[in-house]
Amino acid sequence: MERRPTIVDVARQAGVSKGLVSLALNDRPGVNQATKERIQAAAAEIGWRPNPAARSLTSRRAYALGLVVKRDPRIIETDPFFAAFIAGLETVLSDRGQVLVLSVVPDAGAEERSYRSLAADGRVDGFILTDLLRHDRRIALLAELGVRGVTLGEPDVPTTLPAVRREYEDGIDDLVRYLAGLGHERIAHVAGNEDMLHGRARREQFERVAAALGIEARVVPTDFSPEQGADATRTLLALDPGVRPTAIVYGNDPMAVAGMAVAQGAGLRIPDDLSVTGLDGSQIGQFVYPALTTLDNDPVEWGRVVASTLLDLVDGHEPVDRSLTPARLIVRGSTGAPTPRH
């Protein structure tokens, strides 16, 4: 087993001191251009790579980013966002010699412990905050811990963390107008968790557009789980024909899929008897019957932008917010004109 070359080996190879090697390899000023190149060549020749543990000890950086995901065990399997999101993070991280430390926890207690120990042990340089809540305590927690972070979406509390945003307003507007244009006059929204900022924002936008269009809107709150999506659907379908919605907009695609199953189980044809949409495009929607009308989404792009935003911050750049391309309507087979009742 070869011993791994260290900075001393590079120094010997290049005929300089190891301090100079450190300066050269980190692109610090004050190194003669020629010797710098000689050092870089020497490092490349013997295949030197910095030892992260040693580097961490002096630089107090972990060369790692943390992602703590809190998921109720009941809905953990059905969230289609994360795998692709993490793949997106990875492209940026590996380019910059960083790794992702991932923690999946069941509740808020374990979540806070996870943030605290990861930060206290210096295992990450910053956190990626997904699924923002109302008055999310993690914003203050990160401030208390003195650690950096980036949020997916804009918190509703004062923050110094940069945010990566995506506009859903126009997409939801287009979606509801499209349904109205088909002739739907009673549209329900099976909303996501009201404590989650994006669930709430979507519900508000839905209501705003519905009001503007003079549509009879009904909102059923859920926790984003397919179970509650199914329950909400049963509730809505049990309404009297005169008030029962002819279209349902679900807060996410897994709920929409579950809702479609309930409707079909009750003997309804989609979209003839009921139109159904998601709000947060995932691949599963393409493979149910009929395929799901929804808004598009690009988790890989989310990952890329989030990672580079946070790494820039860690590298000492000023925090800067970024915006992704706005959500756009994708029409598939699950929506159509309502069939007049007879």
Next chain:
Amino acid sequence: MERRPTIVDVARQAGVSKGLVSLALNDRPGVNQATKERIQAAAAEIGWRPNPAARSLTSRRAYALGLVVKRDPRIIETDPFFAAFIAGLETVLSDRGQVLVLSVVPDAGAEERSYRSLAADGRVDGFILTDLLRHDRRIALLAELGVRGVTLGEPDVPTTLPAVRREYEDGIDDLVRYLAGLGHERIAHVAGNEDMLHGRARREQFERVAAALGIEARVVPTDFSPEQGADATRTLLALDPGVRPTAIVYGNDPMAVAGMAVAQGAGLRIPDDLSVTGLDGSQIGQFVYPALTTLDNDPVEWGRVVASTLLDLVDGHEPVDRSLTPARLIVRGSTGAPTPRH
């Protein structure tokens, strides 16, 4: 900002040398019981925690486990296994002061680079190998890198890595017998990737049982993606009525869901016109209509057992294989007796 207590602070607090503190806190022999307790008390009192970077530098351990997931971007979103699996890993890791380093990569090239750099930089103490392939090159790769690992399932190449296994034989046997008992005489299997060990093993077992029962079995290979599950379904449904299967066993649940959608889109009723099953229970199967008959699965348990197996190995214990509770049949609404054709 408080400076974090170091081992020197503990030593001063306990009135001993820092070397002795290290021995005591790591439960090494040769420390007086009374002083050991005094040291432990001192450490607890000032809230000392070991600095992983410093520890890694001398112990050459990362206090981290690595999971590299290779996923075709096309099927990345639909795999329901990982979130719960990682939650299971986490319970064990956090108890033992370890973290999970996760990498999601699109292809074999990126995968190998990921293993190499994680190992070379000493960022992990061992790897978790999921989705074993035939003649999986990762087994040799880990040997070459001199790094530990654990496999989910048994490789088909010589290995020194411990394996965590789960028996599917009896479950598949029960499933096919159950279908045969309902009166199905032509059963198809939409198999998973033949290059994946578990996909192949399930296909073989399906054929074995079908042969034993004298059933007309037909196998369509896929890559485990919902698209190909849907395609395979179209192929099967296009067969002449006399040879067309009355039941389809899919290699995983997402394919079964996609297949159901195709069948329903073709105007078939499930289970009256076609029975459908998965083979690897996931939650999504409970929320489609009709709910999916499948085999059960417990990704959290997989995670717990895999993590403790690998950590024991890293801690110097002998590698020891572990077995989970065997797969069991779960009957739901997607299967029933075939309707005689008229």
Next chain:
DNA sequence: TTGAAAGCGATACCAT
């Protein structure tokens, strides 16, 4: 059983 001192592999400061 305990203390003193030498590393681990890098960074950073102070000379020169």
Next chain:
DNA sequence: ATGGTATCGCTTTCAA
């Protein structure tokens, strides 16, 4: 611009 040396926090000899 470069070399020498202390330092990060911990583990591990080697003496005593």
